[in-house]
Amino acid sequence: MTDDHGIAISATFTAEAIQPGLAFWASELGLPHEIRFAGYGQLFQQLLDPASLFARNRGGFNVALVRFEDWRAAGEEESVARLAEAVRSAAARFQSPLIVAVCPPAFAALEGRLTAGIADLPGVYVIPSEEIRARYPVAEVYDSLGAELGHVPYTPVFFAALATAVARRIHAIATPPRKVVVLDCDDTLWKGICGEDGPLGIAIDPPRRALQGFMAERRRAGYLLALCSKNNEEDVLDTFRAHPEMPLRIGDFAARRINWEAKSTNLESLAEELDLGLDSFILVDDNPKECTEVQAALPEVLALPLPADPAQIPAFLQHVWAFDRARITEEDRRRPEWYAQRAERVRAELSSASLEEFLATLDLRIDIGPMQPADMSRVAQLTARTSQMNATCTRRSEAEIRALRATDGWECQTVTVRDRFGDYGLAGVLIFRAAGDALLVDTFLLSCRALGRGVEHRMVARLGEIARERQLASVRIPFAAGPRNQPAWLFLKSLASPLSADDAAGLRYRPGQGSAIAPATGERALPAVSVDYLKIATSLRDPEAVLACTGSSARPPAAGGRTLDPPRTAVEQELAGLWAWLLHLPAVGIHENFFELGGHSLLAVQLLSRVREVLGAELSLEVVYSGDFTVAELAKAIELKEIEQAGGNYQELLQELEDLSDDEVRALLAEEQPGS
Numbered sequence: 193m194t195d196d197h198g199i200a201i202s203a204t205f206t207a208e209a210i211q212p213g214l215a216f217w218a219s220e221l222g223l224p225h226e227i228r229f230a231g232y233g234q235l236f237q238q239l240l241d242p243a244s245l246f247a248r249n250r251g252g253f254n255v256a257l258v259r260f261e262d263w264r265a266a267g268e269e270e271s272v273a274r275l276a277e278a279v280r281s282a283a284a285r286f287q288s289p290l291i292v293a294v295c296p297p298a299f300a301a302l303e304g305r306l307t308a309g310i311a312d313l314p315g316v317y318v319i320p321s322e323e324i325r326a327r328y329p330v331a332e333v334y335d336s337l338g339a340e341l342g343h344v345p346y347t348p349v350f351f352a353a354l355a356t357a358v359a360r361r362i363h364a365i366a367t368p369p370r371k372v373v374v375l376d377c378d379d380t381l382w383k384g385i386c387g388e389d390g391p392l393g394i395a396i397d398p399p400r401r402a403l404q405g406f407m408a409e410r411r412r413a414g415y416l417l418a419l420c421s422k423n424n425e426e427d428v429l430d431t432f433r434a435h436p437e438m439p440l441r442i443g444d445f446a447a448r449r450i451n452w453e454a455k456s457t458n459l460e461s462l463a464e465e466l467d468l469g470l471d472s473f474i475l476v477d478d479n480p481k482e483c484t485e486v487q488a489a490l491p492e493v494l495a496l497p498l499p500a501d502p503a504q505i506p507a508f509l510q511h512v513w514a515f516d517r518a519r520i521t522e523e524d525r526r527r528p529e530w531y532a533q534r535a536e537r538v539r540a541e542l543s544s545a546s547l548e549e550f551l552a553t554l555d556l557r558i559d560i561g562p563m564q565p566a567d568m569s570r571v572a573q574l575t576a577r578t579s580q581m582n583a584t585c586t587r588r589s590e591a592e593i594r595a596l597r598a599t600d601g602w603e604c605q606t607v608t609v610r611d612r613f614g615d616y617g618l619a620g621v622l623i624f625r626a627a628g629d630a631l632l633v634d635t636f637l638l639s640c641r642a643l644g645r646g647v648e649h650r651m652v653a654r655l656g657e658i659a660r661e662r663q664l665a666s667v668r669i670p671f672a673a674g675p676r677n678q679p680a681w682l683f684l685k686s687l688a689s690p691l692s693a694d695d696a697a698g699l700r701y702r703p704g705q706g707s708a709i710a711p712a713t714g715e716r717a718l719p720a721v722s723v724d725y726l727k728i729a730t731s732l733r734d735p736e737a738v739l740a741c742t743g744s745s746a747r748p749p750a751a752g753g754r755t756l757d758p759p760r761t762a763v764e765q766e767l768a769g770l771w772a773w774l775l776h777l778p779a780v781g782i783h784e785n786f787f788e789l790g791g792h793s794l795l796a797v798q799l800l801s802r803v804r805e806v807l808g809a810e811l812s813l814e815v816v817y818s819g820d821f822t823v824a825e826l827a828k829a830i831e832l833k834e835i836e837q838a839g840g841n842y843q844e845l846l847q848e849l850e851d852l853s854d855d856e857v858r859a860l861l862a863e864e865q866p867g868s
Contacts, residue, residue, distance in 0.1 A: 202230035203257035212742035213355025239278040276309030315591035328353035342797035353735035371472040377421035391434040404439040414524025419448035456489035511733035585674035646701025656696025756781035
């Protein structure tokens with residue numbers, strides 16, 4: 193693993209069995225990360241050692257897998273307190289996000305204490321054990337033989353579930369979140385067609401009630417909701433009025449398009465009204481044809497057709513990863529309120545005689561000051577989400593922002609804005625440092641909801657004031673073109689070049705004199721890697737399905753060819769299949785050595801555990817290292833174990849079997865077949 197990218201894993205148990213599942217998801221999600229494991233039992237060292245695998249990991253993800261039961265000898269409560277302290281220390285130093293996954297069995301009190309101590313730390317994300325259990329239920333979680341032989345406490349299917357939960361959280365951290373959920377009405381929000389069945393004729397059945405409840409939760413988490421339905425608007429409004437028991441009310445929607453136009457046209461109109469990019473939209477519709485039309489016309493929009501079986505809707509929505517947020521900030525929770533205030537501002541602007549009159553009555557207040565620790569999540573969020581007024585479009589995680597501030601004198605200041613209609617919240621970010629005789633700006637961004645008010649001008653003026661205070665001659669704000677940041681380019685182009693500290697400090701906003709922000713233009717950009725959210729939500733939400741995929745990309749045989757002697761007995765056939773699955777090979781011969789094919793001790797432990805599960809034979813690790821470890825030898829050990837348990841003279845039978853050739857064995861088996 194390089195120091196730039198990696199998924200580094202440390203656990204309180206032997207965790208290498210999570211690797212196939214994580215490797216599968218890394219491929220599925222397009223993550224360019226190598227998976228590396230710390231040494232056994234080194235979790236505290238990884239958190240505290242400045243030269244550890246975790247500490248060296250930059251631009252990747254650190255994963256700590258914690259099982260409280262492993263601390264029984266040392267004392268669980270004391271170990272949990274030590275872990276929380278170690279995580280707090282690491283959070284201040286690490287340059288990669290740290291994911292702490294609590295693995296079963298659950299100890300509610302201990303888990304609550306750990307979560308309370310670390311959950312709000314910048315760059316730290318907790319996966320509770322209940323989240324893993326609820327999202328990815330597994331019938332057989334524990335592997336007692338694996339735990340005994342190699343401290344591998346879980347079954348392969350649970351390791352697949354754990355890998356999926358970790359990959360899902362990595363995706364939420366790494367992916368800029370969508371902002372708007374657009375909902376169809378008929379057979380989506382309710383069962384039936386309101387224009388034909390009438391407002392009282394539609395039904396709020398359990399699947400649609402669950403859908404509405406899910407969307408209400410998303411709204412509380414900061415998503416904007418919008419309606420887009422081919423209907424008569426009054427029919428839809430009457431339906432909402434006739435069903436006050438629905439979890440969603442018409443007032444919960446920030447915008448709506450209820451007409452007979454193409455949905456792609458209406459989505460473009462909604463994006464313009466909300467002043468948000470189409471790449472932040474999710475469409476949920478029962479009609480696959482409507483989703484196909486939108487996807488063809490607007491490929492940036494994530495169009496999700498609901499399952500044909502309504503009973504599958506709740507589970508489907510729970511497994512759409514695009515709805516996840518790595519962390520919900522106070523600004524997220526207040527976003528619907530801000531858009532309501534925005535509507536009031538628009539009405540006030542329309543009623544004003546001029547832009548100058550409107551701005552004069554806003555009572556705008558702008559505060560710029562050093563970033564506080566509690567603001568780090570929001571600052572990272574703005575770097576990920578802000579597209580229009582963003583000079584460089586540099587995306588930074590909380591850990592990266594913290595590391596940048598600790599490097600070469602970089603500083604971060606935040607911009608908060610409010611007016612007579614309400615509070616915009618933390619809307620802007622400045623990251624800068626002195627470089628020679630200039631103040632060099634790394635990040636200059638402002639949320640689109642604060643554009644066109646002169647806030648960006650005040651930000652430049654503050655940079656000029658700081659430059660003058662430090663006796664620097666100029667302010668340098670580099671620009672890097674992004675998919676939607678033409679407004680930033682137009683604004684920076686309007687400034688003097690080069691921009692002296694005095695010119696910057698004296699900048700003022702003068703409406704109507706070339707300082708208005710033009711709308712973004714140009715081609716829409718698509719993400720470099722397209723995640724198939726529909727596939728994940730339908731066919732990859734079951735740990736068994738994920739486990740099956742981990743062995744689906746088989747390696748070709750080694751160069752030079754291999755001799756594949758076929759299985760001769762049912763036991764050998766079963767074992768050959770297990771070996772091929774564990775080793776990711778299309779097939780194995782019964783005389784091929786397990787270790788020469790790429791096997792190792794951990795896989796041997798998993799193999800013996802699967803042998804006990806599938807064939808009912810409990811073998812020790814001695815069988816692995818006592819001789820040539822092949823399918824044939826393992827099958828012989830299993831058969832001898834069965835004879836021994838039955839009380840037979842296995843030494844004589846062993847000698848007889850040793851003296852038989854393969855042809856003689858096949859002949860004996862043929863005699864046992866019916867009809868022979």
